[in-house]
Amino acid sequence: AQSVSQHNHHVILSEAASLELGCNYSYGGTVNLFWYVQYPGQHLQLLLKYFSGDPLVKGIKGFEAEFIKSKFSFNLRKPSVQWSDTAEYFCAVRVAGNMLTFGGGTRLMVKP
Template identity: 90%
Template sequence: AQSVSQHNHHVILSEAASLELGCNYSYGGTVNLFWYVQYPGQHLQLLLKYFSGDPLVKGIKGFEAEFIKSKFSFNLRKPSVQWSDTAEYFCAAQYNNNDMRFGAGTRLTVKP
């Protein structure tokens, strides 16, 4: 069965530090990749998505992710985090219209 794994359960950074959250997905043919964010007390929101084309995808709030097909990875990055980036981040892979698999999530805490 298809699956998505996120390597870090909880990441703690200081403001201005660089961020990279790992995500790997299992092979399943054509796959669309997503990162969602859930801020405290809010619902899931889409950060960015990759369908095809340039493997470096830019999303909202300065986030970007790189699709590396040979590594089945779609890591999320941000050069300089802010306190307001404190949230839970979910990587997801969609294998067909209705088979969307999510990782377990990574909780990011940014210390001011």
């Protein structure tokens, strides 16, 4: 069965710092990849997704992610974080059908 690893469980940054959150998956075939975000007290919402084509995917709120097939990775990046980016971030992979497998999540705190 496929699995998703998010190595950073907690990340603390100051405003304007650059962000990179790691995501690795274990599956050798075709995958679809997602990043979801959960702001405090809110429901999960989609940040961005990769299906095919350009491996650099741009999402909402200035986030982007790069799919590197050889490394089985889909890291999330943002050049300059804001206090409002404080949230929990989840990477997810879809192998077949419509089921997603999620990583354990990364809690990001941005200090003003």
